């Protein structure tokens with residue numbers, strides 16, 4: 082308990098501490114439902130007036146001695162930091178059924194770790210219910226910047242066996258969601274919505290995540306719909322609609338010295354509409370030695386996409402003279418069709434130090450639209466380009 086008390090300044094850490102301090106069973110008012118006990122937050126102190134911070138009402142379910150389902154019923158609730166940590170005593174699976182709307186405390190400085198809802202050190206959690214998580218980010222986007230990362234709406238960290246389904250995220254202050262240092266996660270039927278001009282509001286960001294499936298979802302935001310960063314492996318993204326936003330990205334890679342290689346990443350059956358990029362791999366100059374291998378982009382439809390196929394190893398780092406040491410290989414762009422607003426919709430711009438190798442272009446059909454009158458492809462430092470099927474534009478000469 083000693084290492085708890087010094088953290089009490091913040092509500093969130095306060096919550097995890099309170100879970101330890103009040104670790105006895107609470108449940109007077111419980112209903113049996115399909116084997117687990119339902120903890121309706123309105124029975125455990127949530128006011129649902131949209132003003133009172135109702136985060137503490139999650140505590141009872143977390144502290145349950147029997148399998149628990151935390152229920153956020155229809156209605157509008159306001160919450161500051163929420164932490165569901167492995168300190169929860171409820172036996173797995175912990176079920177969180179969000180039916181209503183949760184609004185975030187709009188003051189970004191009230192979040193001690195720049196996270197709104199954090200799931201941490203939890204094995205086997207199911208979160209769903211059809212409800213909405215609205216971070217009310219519009220008021221703070223003007224403060225976003227390289228040195229000021231705004232709170233992430235939902236973080237799944239150091240956890241395993243998560244099932245996140247059927248939720249709506251609206252207007253995150255920073256990223257909408259991050260899956261970090263975690264394994265075996267299924268994300269499905271999500272809707273993420275923020276305006277085109279909202280800065281740094283990535284839809285789903287992965288960092289050191291393994292065995293992740295993201296399916297049947299709709300993401301429109303101001304930054305990457307999906308960004309797959311350092312250490313991520315065995316990732317499938319399927320049946321996704323993306324737009325507006327910056328598209329589907331592996332990376333950015335190589336910004337920090339402690340990054341880990343990525344691989345086995347597939348994007349399949351996705352539609353991109355009005356995005357700045359489609360299928361993208363991006364890495365920084367002056368990076369650690371890393372690899373990005375076995376990456377598949379297939380069956381993608383592009384509607385008015387600026388850069389439908391792009392490898393950019395000069396991402397935000399043109400002033401750094403040293404080329405990227407991220408080795409990109411075995412990348413497959415297959416069956417990618419639709420319209421593009423760029424006259425160079427296929428660009429393989431690789432590192433002069435570590436050329437891209439074994440890049441497949443198969444059945445690509447991109448037609449110019451808007452300002453673009455014709456299409457061509459371009460290339461730097463790529464070796465072993467393999468082609469098949471229709472190629473419009475024709476493959477680049479490297």
Ligand SMILES: *[C@@H]1O[C@H](CO)[C@@H](O)[C@H](O)[C@H]1NC(C)=O
Pocket residue numbers: 239261262263264289291312
């Ligand atoms: C990556 O995540 C795993 C858990 O899946 C963890 O054990 C490992 O320490 C993490 N690696 C880094 C560098 O954080």
Ligand SMILES: *[C@@H]1O[C@H](CO)[C@@H](O)[C@H](O)[C@H]1NC(C)=O
Pocket residue numbers: 314315343344345374375
């Ligand atoms: C990709 O998957 C193959 C086959 O399962 C495995 O051998 C390889 O190590 C994986 N690569 C990465 C980078 O995870």
Ligand SMILES: *[C@@H]1O[C@H](CO)[C@@H](O)[C@H](O)[C@H]1NC(C)=O
Pocket residue numbers: 395399428430459460461
């Ligand atoms: C690749 O990017 C560099 C840096 O932005 C640029 O100078 C170069 O012209 C690009 N190459 C191609 C083929 O577009």
